[in-house]
Amino acid sequence: MDTQSLIENYESGKSLPQAFYTDERIFEMDMQHIWQKYWLFAGVTADIPKIGDYFTYKINKDSVIIIRGDDGEILAHYNTCRHRGSLICTKESGTAPKLLCPYHQWVYNKDGSLFKARHMPDDFDKSDFGLHPVHLKVVEGLIFISLAASPPDFEPVIEGFGPFLKPYQLHKAKIAAKKRYVLKTNWKLITENFRECYHCGAAHPEYCKAVIGANLKESAEVYLPEKQADWSAKGLEVKGIDFVDDSFHFAVRYPLRPHFESYSLDGKSVSVPMGEHRDYDAGVLGLVCYPNFWIDAVSDYVWTMRITPVSASRCYVDLSWLVDANAVEGKDYEVDRLVEFWKVTGEQDWELCENNFAGIESSHYQPGPYAPSELDVVKFVDWYIDRLREGTRSVM
Incomplete structure (x- = not known):
């Protein structure tokens, strides 16, 4: 039976057919329709108590940087450089006055804006190359993120x-x-x-x-x-x-x-x-x-x-x-x-x-x-x- 038929024909009140637990195609559906859509618990604000403290959270192929900004706010960005895509933060946690790409040393502010891109031409517009933001909500010290373009209502x-x-x-x-x-x-x-x-x-x-x-x-x-x-x-x-x-x-x-x-x-x-x-x-x-x-x-x-x-x-x-x-x-x-x-x-x-x-x-x-x-x-x-x-x- 194909995966769509398995989904449509599931009988409520019984455990799921085997494929829902073991099949990588259904796992990819889980990623697409749940994990890349809904709100995910990333951590707690106590993980990053000081300005510049950060941790990364990887969900499937997406790595996210969660960092405490200059005003104490919590921010989240995709962990991929806007130059050639390298990971910026390669450790699970740390402290960074600015976010430095280890490949070609592009430098980003904590808010994700591009601060410096060395050896780029004079007409290069840094404002077009900030880190891609990730939706983020903080609930009484709990940090949730969503990878969706338009996530479900979190209110x-x-x-x-x-x-x-x-x-x-x-x-x-x-x-x-x-x-x-x-x-x-x-x-x-x-x-x-x-x-x-x-x-x-x-x-x-x-x-x-x-x-x-x-x-x-x-x-x-x-x-x-x-x-x-x-x-x-x-x-x-x-x-x-x-x-x-x-x-x-x-x-x-x-x-x-x-x-x-x-x-x-x-x-x-x-x-x-x-x-x-x-x-x-x-x-x-x-x-x-x-x-x-x-x-x-x-x-x-x-x-x-x-x-x-x-x-x-x-x-x-x-x-x-x-x-x-x-x-x-x-x-x-x-x-x-x-x-x-x-x-x-x-x-x-x-x-x-x-x-x-x-x-x-x-x-x-x-x-x-x-x-x-x-x-x-x-x-x-x-x-x-x-x-x-x-x-x-x-x-x-």
Whole structure:
């Protein structure tokens, strides 16, 4: 069956046919109709705290420079020189007073304008050769970019995420730890895994110990009204955001178990409260923005996850742990203890996702039905298929 027929004939409520996870032609469709259209989480402003600090983010064949400008603003440019196309920033991060192409030394200002092009004729107009800009939005310290000529409206994300994120003051936070995993799996399997807890009871004993209802044997609903009243009294946002129609962002706040102060193996706090928080009772804030962004935040730290597909069978997963700007390592937190909960839980997930992909590669893989507890996976897969249908029909 050709790829267009696979897209049009997909049966909702079942896992995707094999080709959606393994075929490089469909991977290219994913890139074209989702990753080069939608808003992508690139990083946090804490990654580039000083003027001239930058990092690069590569999505498929496009490399993007994200840099802090002369007025402290965050800017994004395609990482390709306007002379003969060389990469300008060849490192993943650094600090640069100006952006210098290493090939023929064309020099660009932080805002992307061409500052100097040596040995060019007198009538050469530098204003015609600035770096190509990339769409960029900052939401309370989170940096999103889009490679589309006309990206989807991002205002609902800003309006929805803003009240949840404001108490953390991420624009003032500091990165305490970072880690990258290279996984042999398809990006969609990571997303599917993170949209259900059907697997949690058996696979995540540490997570189930911390989160009411994660084992699907109990419910947090009986605790929610009282907890939401407490959270609202502290000025914390409690009204969740669900995926609807073609929206691509989600937010929820849910409680930890009684006597758990944080996402930690022993349930105790791991750092000082972040930003405007004054205690360890803010529950868990979960944010998602398709296709590549996840946050889990508790009162004393924020954990971010960025997914970046490399091919149909390979992904990078980049994790960051952020703490309050004034938290002192060795006094207020220990890095090993800060990261241990998500190191354990994440590595359990990475093994599951790689095993899932290895099984899907089998000659006898067939799509199976999702369980009722996997409704959010169904919503994601339907969203994904609808985006491919929209994209492929528009170019037919």
